[in-house]
Amino acid sequence: MVAIQQTRTFNITESKAKLNALVTDAERGLVTHIVTGGRVVAHLVPGNARIIDDDPTLETMLQAVLERSAAEAGRLNATDGRFTRLDDSLGRVLAWCWRTDPEVFTKTLKLYLELLGNRVEGKVRLGDLRPALDRALAVRLDTSETASAISYADGRWQE
Known part of the structure; x- marks a missing residue:
């Protein structure tokens, strides 16, 4: 589960424009939520994020x-x-x-x-x-x- 933080939510256009900065944020441990049509469709997470995919x-x-x-x-x-x-x-x-x-x-x-x-x-x-x-x-x-x-x-x- 990723807790949605409104201050870290960007639409696709904003995300593209800020991609370098968002990747840097992910390296520092911040999660970014990407939305389209008012719903979260993706998360940009740190490389060491705990993900259960099994x-x-x-x-x-x-x-x-x-x-x-x-x-x-x-x-x-x-x-x-x-x-x-x-x-x-x-x-x-x-x-x-x-x-x-x-x-x-x-x-x-x-x-x-x-x-x-x-x-x-x-x-x-x-x-x-x-x-x-x-x-x-x-x-x-x-x-x-x-x-x-x-x-x-x-x-x-x-x-």
Whole structure:
């Protein structure tokens, strides 16, 4: 996920005119976002930017975070009978998924619900987690992004 910084956003024409300066900025660690039609279509990133371009590696990393978070949420649920809090690492990972690829977000959230259901020995639905999920996602997403992400996932599951 690349956090979009409005001050580092340029359209294609501006990017072409400033390419040398933008490359120098990338060498110094700055990210530039290139937009067309009001949406980001590319990022100019430093050469040492952390990019996960290997699906098995991504799946392994996601699985580890989801299992740890499900175990913790399952433990908390066993004590108070409700899902009131999910850990911030889950919120950060799900926010990254949403901003990177809504389909990855949907798949990851669905897997999390399954893992959590296995922990508490029952089916866990999206609505069961909604307040806690809203709080977890708030570490990286604003309220409207959170609503969009959850609505998107819920809509995909209804299809």
